[in-house]
């Protein structure tokens with residue numbers, strides 16, 4: 142059997158054991174696992190020992206793992222609290238020596254803050270007594286002090302001096318409101334690349350330099366990561382997921398979050414065009430309640446932004462008409478927002494003809510209601526040749542270095558293959574990881590059915606399932622390969638659904654990666670296995686749970702995941718047409734010029750020429766948004 146490559150090292154999830162009983166032996170085993178190569182490393186004894194790994198690596202977010210909110214419920218959270226109290230409270234002890242009660246309150250509050258970020262609380266772990274003992278004033282003060290201490294990145298400060306005329310106009314008006322303490326609801330409306338994110342960063346820096354609080358949020362985790370201290374609007378304001386049950390945000394009026402919101406000078410909500418109108422209405426109700434004012438958003442100053450030419454709220458199995466009905470433009474709040482329009486496509490500034498084409502495409506000027514075929518500029522189209530493997534073309538176009546086996550990982554930050562469907566993303570990634578140099582590592586998941594009392598479904602069958610947003614049963618990775626995060630793991634540290642990373646080291650229950658997108662670019666992080674389930678909104682017919690890393694390869698990604706990114710090389714693969722409003726526009730508008738975009742289209746019977754592709758568009762949403 143000479144020449145056969147050895148099978149990849151395979152890791153299975155470890156079984157759970159309570160870390161409160163983690164022995165010295167186990168701890169030394171963890172050290173061995175982490176510090177030695179994979180070959181000499183066996184499966185380490187218990188998942189919660191990941192805590193020690195974090196402490197070992199001086200990771201500041203060890204609190205998360207103490208309470209193991211990644212998936213397992215520790216059997217004795219009180220014992221965990223006692224065992225790790227000394228290390229969790231170390232900083233506060235240094236700050237307030239001898240003030241034991243204050244140190245305890247602050248420690249409990251900091252744990253609570255991390256839990257809140259993931260929609261949990263000390264109560265979830267039966268530790269509500271720590272909350273009750275908390276001095277309300279300490280908790281309120283800590284949240285406000287943290288917000289006032291939030292860093293102001295240099296590049297955001299420098300954005301203020303580079304604003305173009307339209308950005309400056311919006312900036313001046315909003316900052317005037319901040320200075321005068323006036324409320325108002327603004328909407329920054331601009332096609333892709335017109336500098337909406339750039340403007341939020343300038344606003345953030347200006348208000349923070351005034352010593353005031355900004356709460357920066359976005360509909361998606363990936364957009365939130367593009368603004369400093371950004372969080373998803375859902376996690377920041379505790380907006381209900383199940384809008385049919387209630388529209389009320391879970392924010393007690395006397396609590397620390399309420400106090401923080403009351404103290405806030407400016408709220409930013411990016412990608413509001415992708416949010417359901419009910420979510421924005423929930424925030425309106427919350428702010429009216431907290432500010433005791435029957436005014437729009439309680440009289441607070443709030444800046445929304447987005448682009449209704451781009452993808453709308455994602456509603457699995459719903460029609461376009463239903464997506465429009467739940468869009469912000471269908472809310473009574475929309476008419477009450479003051480709009481600022483940004484029009485210059487700064488991303489595509491070097492290619493005015495491409496910029497004009499993109500605007501006409503997004504505005505629906507290149508097609509009619511009856512005929513949704515649009516002509517693409519001939520230089521961007523590459524028809525799929527019959528009998529030729531499209532993936533070879535895609536690789537040659539996007540990552541030619543893969544064939545030469547010598548490249549910098551930066552190529553995965555700035556280039557991507559985009560396609561509408563998850564199934565095509567998966568097949569491209571499977572193909573490219575084989576070409577990628579290096580030893581593969583195979584991570585197998587542990588899958589369980591959740592409502593199969595009669596054991597109808599064999600495990601082998603469940604292993605084959607991979608609905609959108611789930612990682613595969615067999616996850617094959619290589620050192621240096623690009624991956625995308627599939628869950629909001631810890632948004633405040635840049636670990637959001639959609640964050641792109643490069644794999645660095647592999648351990649049985651952890652993958653060490655470096656972040657390559659957003660404000661946390663360059664940060665080294667550990668990704669643990671978590672319990673993944675198909676999203677409730679997807680109405681997936683089979684209820685199962687998969688313990689696996691929330692990661693997927695990302696040589697290719699869906700068009701929806703690319704929204705908000707600027708790329709230097711984009712290959713758009715259309716084996717089938719885009720299927721929802723704004724997808725084609727989002728894909729094409731990621732690049733700075735037409736020379737950096739290639740569309741590989743399979744062609745459909747309706748197309749009359751090779752440069753024609755289908756573009757799904759809702760004229761209703763464009764009309765309601767005032768674009769046409």
Ligand SMILES: Nc1ncnc2c1ncn2[C@@H]1O[C@H](COP(=O)(O)OP(=O)(O)OP(=O)(O)O)[C@@H](O)[C@H]1O
Nearest residue numbers: 303304305333334335336337338339487488705707
């Ligand atoms: N005034 C400016 N001066 C220099 N560069 C700018 C300016 N405004 C924006 N840019 C740059 O233009 C590119 C696109 O800007 P940005 O990402 O803010 O646009 P956007 O409107 O948020 O796009 P999208 O809707 O696609 O998310 C970025 O590379 C950004 O740094």
